[in-house]
């Protein structure tokens with residue numbers, strides 16, 4: 001029998017501060033040190049931050065988001081997270097594709113980020129995007145058990 005099942009379509013759109021609570025709950029489920037809705041709303045409202053979300057085009061529910069702070073011709077990804085139940089479906093890639101295109105059109109030449117050395121999934125995603133390691137910060141992250149983890153500093157040339 002012919003199956004009529006079709007996966008939901010996802011679209012990337014610019015975030016606004018009203019969506020900060022949804023971002024905050026995805027962030028809290030993704031990182032050991034959650035950011036409050038107020039902190040995220042403040043970042044989204046900041047003129048220096050580019051904020052994109054990936055939405056289910058049928059339900060309009062937020063599936064993930066990314067925030068980058070820009071200064072002159074450089075940007076830094078402050079955070080990126082996809083809702084746990086939607087991971088490994090290509091949404092992180094879709095979101096980063098749109099986000100880097102948007103940064104490029106804003107004349108951002110270099111994009112930086114920090115990633116926990118042990119975060120294999122995120123590192124694999126960044127490798128696919130052509131980020132290269134340009135530095136490391138030993139004992140940079142404080143983990144919930146009190147131990148410390150190394151941050152890698154990655155960079156991608158956008159233009």
Ligand SMILES: CC(C)(COP(=O)(O)OP(=O)(O)OC[C@H]1O[C@@H](n2cnc3c(N)ncnc32)[C@H](O)[C@@H]1OP(=O)(O)O)[C@@H](O)C(=O)NCCC(=O)NCCS
Nearest residue numbers: 030080081082087088089090091092093115121122124125
């Ligand atoms: C990292 C994160 C954003 C990736 O989002 P995602 O939607 O799951 O990623 P995608 O499905 O678009 O993956 C694209 C590619 O990245 C790589 N990748 C992503 N997650 C991976 C994982 N857990 N293990 C190995 N490779 C992975 C793969 O190459 C994948 O392509 P494939 O599925 O065809 O093999 C998501 O896992 C997440 O939100 N993690 C928690 C928050 C976090 O760690 N953020 C990064 C902080 S620096």
